[in-house]
Amino acid sequence: MSVLVIAQAAADPSGLLSLLGWTGAHLWPIRAPWQIAPFVVYLPVLLGLTWWTVRTIAGSRWLFAATASGVVLAVLLAKFAMSLVAAGNLAAAAWGSGFALAKAIPAALIVAGVVAVAGRRRQVPDPLPQAPSVWVGALAFGDLAPVLAGQWWAGAPYDRWMPAPNTLNGAFATIGGVVVLALGAIGCQRVLGRRVTGGPAATFLAGWFAAMWAGALLALAATLVGLLSDDSFAGDLWPLMATYIRLADGVSYGACTGWIVGLAAVWARRRSAQHDAEQSAPDPARRQLVPVGAVVLAAIVVAVPLLATADAEPAPPATADAIAAAETGTLLPLRVSGDTITDTADREVLLRGVNVNQLVDFYAPRPEVPPTLPLTEQDFAGIAADGFNVVRLGLSWSALEPDRGRYDEAYVDRIRGAVAQAKAHGLYTVLDMHQDGWSNAPSPDDVSCRPGASPMWGYDGAPDWATITDGAPRCQFTGRDISPAGGRAFNNFYYDTDGVQDRLVQAWAMLAGEFKDEPAVAGYDLLNEPNFGETAPLTSSLLLGRFYDRTIDAIREAGAEQIVYFEPSILWSGLGFDSGPPPGFTDDRNIVFSPHLYAESITVDASLGLPTIVSIERGFTLADRVARMYGVPYWSGEYGFWGDDLVEKATRFATAQDAHAQGGAYWVWRQACGDPQNGIQELGDGLMPVLCSTGADAPRNTALLDQLTRAYPRFAPGRITHLAADGDRLELTGRAGEGSCRLEVWFPGELGGGASAVDTVGIEGVEIAPAGGGMLLTGCATGDYELRTGATGS
Known part of the structure; x- marks a missing residue:
């Protein structure tokens, strides 16, 4: 076992696949138990239990099976002991030990094989009667x-x-x-x-x-x-x-x-x-x-x-003022009601839109090529013209708080301006604290990376003063999200080393105070695709949930009542599923689970050419299953497709999205040629593509746009019971409640046939008017209502 531990640590540059990883981070100074627990707790327990279990069952008939079981037991209990010392939570430490099974099984087979060969000449007793x-x-x-x-x-x-x-x-x-x-x-x-x-x-x-x-x-x-x-x-x-x-x-x-x-x-x-x-003479038949x-x-x-279990608290009934405001088309505050996102007029709201990354503080791979494009009112006008009703606005902690305790007022003004411009065009805004790879710091020029790892670009996220890597090298293993420096920085964040987590919590409280009275702010996405750190699942589940809980409390103390969106770790984007924060991590109910549904897109199976682990359709089922566990709605803050088959996949995604009556935000609206995620190529690969040679807009992918801009209900009285769409063909059924009866449905283009093409039941006062690049249908829906504009094939 000792030889195996040493060999794996030497061969694995990530520390993810070995029994005991070695990332290269400094062991000194020791600030917390989690830094040394792998060496002073995990390793002694692992070796001691392996020795004891094998010694104890050495004379058994099923030596190989028993030894393998003993080694698995040793690995899992060693992980449990290390986790308990690191986080002090018995339940989380016990559950999290299961994450080590993938390492335990190969180790168990190797050690059991050696023991079985070494004991092949032994005398074994007959089985007990x-x-x-x-x-x-x-x-x-x-x-x-x-x-x-x-x-x-x-x-x-x-x-x-x-x-x-x-x-x-x-x-x-x-x-x-x-x-x-x-x-x-x-x-x-x-x-x-x-x-x-x-x-x-x-x-x-x-x-x-x-x-x-x-x-x-x-x-x-x-x-x-x-x-x-x-x-x-x-x-x-x-x-x-x-x-x-x-x-x-x-x-x-x-x-x-x-x-x-x-x-x-x-x-x-x-x-x-x-x-x-x-x-x-005991009776042998006695059993x-x-x-x-x-x-x-x-x-x-x-x-x-x-x-x-306690029933979910119902949302307060719609007030007369909210119902009156809904009739004018005003953007109302959003809230969670059961498993649905609604407005204060008690209408189900489908938030469908795009990500805007033009305020993100990206690393510039080539200083002469800007990593972002200017964000202007024309962007929001174009988003609205495509029929979208929400933008997920990426923000950077590094730009918001460049110096510890000092917020950049000019950057806050840019956020205010973006929210105001979006609102002017009828768009909600989800404020997203974005990060990729922890920060925009690249590998130093003199970095020395172990075999299997390589120097990396920076991306975006935390400021320099909040980046505590303890000397771990900035080298990537398979991609930006697996690096010793990034894992250690996230670990220090999760354990609140030097109060860095406190600062992000306070930054969110500041932003929430700025926008607490703005109904067009659809909510706060607390951290984009958080990394799993070095000690998953303690970090990616228990401690991530604690960060979310603290931040939600701070946002509420700042007087903001908008929805809070919480994400699982980057594993969901990379695999199509994840463990996520523990159920009950917060007692706040105005929250939405927000996984990124990238199945069959940028997941590791696709990038490595492996068979699909989670299909597009399965991705929605799993998100729905986990959201039901939390007792909240879900909303995909990111999804997107690239490559030759993107339209086919986007079509399947659209069908599943409608079947689940879901919204989502496509990645991304505009992407600069110098964006590190773009890779500096001939095309800025966003929904609004840019020609890098001239800076002009490139032709848009109309087949993709046909899927993204298909008909959908923006506001549906009561609850949606069925939805299917293809272009301007729509099937919608719903059940109205006691709130506003105003229905708003977006149609792309000119809606062939106009009002004569629309069949309705339970909807009165139907009107159709131009809206951007399409049409907006409104009417008053009561009871069980239906709206159809042609067969959708569903």
């Missing part, structure tokens, strides 16, 4: 699962039908998960308990291994159910990826709590020895029957009381 009974411990092991779940069995890999003992998934999943865990532990103990032989320590380990195997059986059961429900194979690898995540969750739960089953095995063995001593009924009953008794 009967394994110690552990049904009492198995009941406790299973029944504790809903109580200790944390993020185990939550998130994208789980749906309500899959056995997964987390009350967020509902009664069927919770009770089923408890039953599978308990019965699985009993069954696995009957197999392992006979073959892992030795003293009490070996008996204890056999029970513990049985619990881990029971967790693996739970993953298998969830996968089999998933294949019959939402996770069936549909052209992507998601079922396999989801299976692995469930396996990591189940095995890590067994590793962290399986000692309960182990203790039960030791107790049963001692009871059996006492019985044998008291009776010289402990598994009380299956007791397992099911115990699962129900434990799970049902935990299933009670």
